[in-house]
Amino acid sequence: MLFYELEKLVKSLSAAEKKLFQLNSIRLKEESDYLLLYELIAAPASPEGISWQEQYKKQYPTKSLENTAAYLYKTLTDMLVQIRIEQDTWYQQYQCLLKARLCFERSIPSRAFKELHKAFKLAVASQHHPVAYQAARMELTALADMGFPGLSEQQLVDKQMKAKHTLQSLRQIHEHYSLYELLSHRLTHGKRPESSKQDKQVNDLILSELSLSTRGSQHQFEPQKLHLLFQSFFFIHSGEYRSALRIFNELTKLTEANESMWDYPPYDYLSALDGILDSLRSIGYYQEMTPFIDKLAALSERTYPEHFKSVATLTARVYRLNRYVGCKQYEIAAQFIVQSSANGDTQKIIEGHEKQLEYYFFVAFTHFMLQQWSKAKKPLNLLTAVAKQTPQHLAYRAGRLLQILISYETDDIGYIEYEIRSYKRAFSKQGKAYKTEKLIFHTVAVDPKRRGNAWKAAARKKMTAKLEEIASDKRELQLTKFADFGQWVLNKYV
Template identity: 80%
Template sequence: MLFYELEKLVKSLSAAEKKLFQQHSALLKGNKVYVSLFQQIAGQTSPPDTAPWQEQFRKAYPSKSLENTAAYLYKVLTDLLVQVRIEQDPWYQQYQCLLKARLCFERSIPGRAFKELQKASKLAAESQHYPVAYQAARMELTALSDLGFPGLSEQQLVDKQMRAKHTLQSLRQIHEHYSLYELLRHRLTNRKRPENGQREKQVNDLILSELSLSTRGSQHQFEPQKLHLLFQSFFFLHSGDYRSALRIFNALTKLTEANEPMWDYPPYDYLSALDGILDSLRSIGYYQEMSPFIDKLTALSERAYPEHFKSVATLTAQVYRLNMVLGCKQYGMADQLLTDASVHVNGQRSITAHEKQLECYFFVALSHFMQQQWSKAKKQLNLLIDAAKQTPQHLVYRAGRLLYILLSYEMNDLAYIEYEIRSYKRAFSKQGKAYKTEKLIFNTIAADPKRRGNAWKTTTRKKVAEKLKEIAADKRELQLTKFADFGQWVLAHLY
């Protein structure tokens, strides 16, 4: 696992970060074997045209431990990246101030320590980051007590204590917001459906608790407002009120954009929110409504943020744009996107293992599949399967394997299909029960509609239509069908 994580870390580095590592290493004396390891990983192509970097290292340095060298390289890289992030992101700066303050208290330099705590408190207040705000307040009160409260009146002490208490109350309210949102998600997506309306009662209890919490005085703060909208959007989405969910999505992005000073640097949180909104919209088939949110992603990618963030934002926008036109059945437009190289078909090396790169492979393959370009589709699916070997838990990998089975059927590779279906069931049996969509596809392939007559197809078509209605009503099935309309493929083979 360390080797995979190290490789992913090295390949996520921007050109500027790689240059910084080289400069940092040049200043250090002693053994530089870890630098050679870095160069071997950074220079490894994917899929590999040469021996894997592990083999290259063991051959070049037979007396050195690959595990120890990899662990040291990981430490050097993460320490260096943390230092870079401290210079960029107030979130990192707040914790650095706390570390400096504690160090100064330990070395009996209280004056400098209090200045660091003031800086941490100011940064935390600007971003409404209550954990650091309370920690700074607690450290200050403890230090003042140890020093005998020099020059501090009782009223001033009480005022400081009350400010710390109010900070702790705000932190508790945010925790309660998160707890209710997480419980709602769990109850609506993971649990089995209880009998006699018990599930509805559980959800209604959460709604009442969330409404009560939203009126306790914190409704004007950014984080509680954001969590309130997330709660509402998720509830509307899973209750089938899609128009209300879309309205909440727009309100959520409007709120986030109005509070830009509270964004992280770079704003991965906002990127994740847009990703979640777009994922929800494609799940319910609102493809045309995806466009304005994709534009927001594009605008994010064009800002002066670090290279890794811009790469992820760019690829996310491109994947959803291709996803959108395929969902609208605009196959000519999809072709144009690919021809214009708007989608990174071969991936960006800095984010090769990212889930969005896997989705990129999938939707490029789907575009070729829908236009019966079988060999091109197969090439992209092979890239997806190879890249996802270390992360088979991603649903896009499962969807890709399923599309590969459909592709094999279209190419009349019947001998391979039996083996692949057995392999597929074996691979995903540990991830819970099979999807109804999968069972429908496997049963259809087993019946081989290409060899069947019109009478059989007419009878089967009616049964499949009923099955597809059942699948459409099952929220769990959306996790798989959001990638492609597999049911339509089945119907198309019954005409």
């Protein structure tokens, strides 16, 4: 696992980060085996197919690859943390706490208090309550240890009350998160609430969240954001899609109005947009995805670090292609794929990212729907190669399923049997199979394209009923959001 994580870390480095790493190595006059390991990982793949692990062991047969990899990982992460301290106030706040503690240990209290005040000021400005309370607590503890020099009782009480209010805000945010997480778990893994008779436990959560959202901190950014997230999740899973779309728009409007609260770069906002788009495609609201995709594209054009811009660009690209596919505009999707390739590959520094897997899938599915079987196989091979270390991603599962469909369409019967056995074996440890998968395997087994029209007509009625059952099962959306596999099944009985 360390080797995979290290490779992913090295591949994720931007050009500026690589340059800084090399300059630091030159400045320190280090010529070590860990630098060679870095160069081997960063280099293009060997034409002979020799892994960087094998190349390293060949050049340094007496060295420990594990120890060298661990040291390189430490060196790179230390460098990246230092870069983030210079960019992001979240990192700066924790650095101030570290400096303050160090100064207290070395009996430099005046400098320690300055660092704590700086941390507190930054935390209050970004409404980051954990650091604000930690800074206040450290200050009070230090003052008590020093005998409260020059501090009146009223001043002490004022500091205590300020810390108490910060702690109350933190507790309220924790309660917001707890209710949202419970709702997410109950609606994802439990019984879906029905419009006529909602689940009592879910109703209790709604009432608790409503009560919480009307307390004193409802005007702060984080509680407002969590309240909207809670509402949107509930509306999506209760089938009130128009209400969910309205909440999505309110959520993005709130976030954009509070840009000062964004992290640098705003991965949190990127994640929120990703979640909104994922929900919209799951319910088939493809046309409504456009404004949110445009917001992603706008983020990618800002002067943020290269890694963030690459993730934002790829995420926007995935959902744009996803929208074309969902609207059955396969020719336009194919043109978009060609245009995206011409614009350069932004995926190199985010190798193995979930969105890269999704992009490969939608490229393959586009060619599949255009009956370009050989073109569809290439991105699926890339998907499989990239997903070796992360087989839990649903895009990988959907890709493996698409490979089976291609094999059926091309009458590769021998491969189908092997692939279905391999598929079941690969995903048996991830819980029970999806109904969609079972339906596809059944269709392949009965081979309807070699049956008569009367048999197909009778079987089609049964398949239609099963697909209606699948459509009402929220768990199936995790897989069917990638492609309308049910429609493929139905078409085989025509």
